[in-house]
Amino acid sequence: MTRQTIIEHRFVDSAPDVLDDGVLYVSIRYATALHLCPCRCGSEVVTPISRKGWSLTFDGVSVTLHPSVGNWNYPCRSHYWIRLNRIEWAKDRSHDGPDRHQGSASAAGPTASGRQHQHLGSAVVNKVRRLAGTVRVWLRRHARR
Ligand SMILES: [Zn+2]
Structure with a gap:
């Protein structure tokens, strides 16, 4: 499956029963745009055109759609911009969603590596303790002589 990079617009009165791939259906009457997710997962993406929704x-x-389209509710979690009939994919597609999720992902990073460091640290500490013990025994033996 290759992700689409181009989308054509089609002004319609109402949404057709079957949506074509790579088409952004725009209904001025219903102030809504509609398209199939360009990752080709088949999900219908509805973007209401309003002051609280998207502007076209x-x-x-x-056509240009603003802001970006994030399909966090679909399994593909696609995130892209539609600018001048082009699909511009967000780089961080693997992330679960907007900043909130990215924040938790980066928060998990230091914790995981911190745990790893701690683990490594205790191994080193144990080694040092064992060495110290050996040195102590050696010193004691020496002192007896
Ligand atoms: Zn998709």
Whole structure:
């Protein structure tokens, strides 16, 4: 499955029953845009065009959707921008979602490595203790002589 990088717009009165791949359906009447997720997972992505939702810009040739589209609710968790009929994929697609999730992911990093360091540390400490013990025994033996 290759991810789409181009989407064409189609102004419609209402949403068709079957959506075509790579088409952004725009209904001015219902102030809604609709498209199939460009990762080709088949999910229908509805982007209401409103002040609280998305804004759609039509420059006479191509459309731009703002802000980005994040399909956190779908298994693919695709995140992309639609700019001038192009799909621009977010780099951090593996992340679960917006900053909230990224924050927890980076928070898990130091904890995991911290645990690892602690583990390594105690191994070193044990080695040093054993060495120290050996030295002590050696010193005692020496002192007796
Ligand atoms: Zn998808």
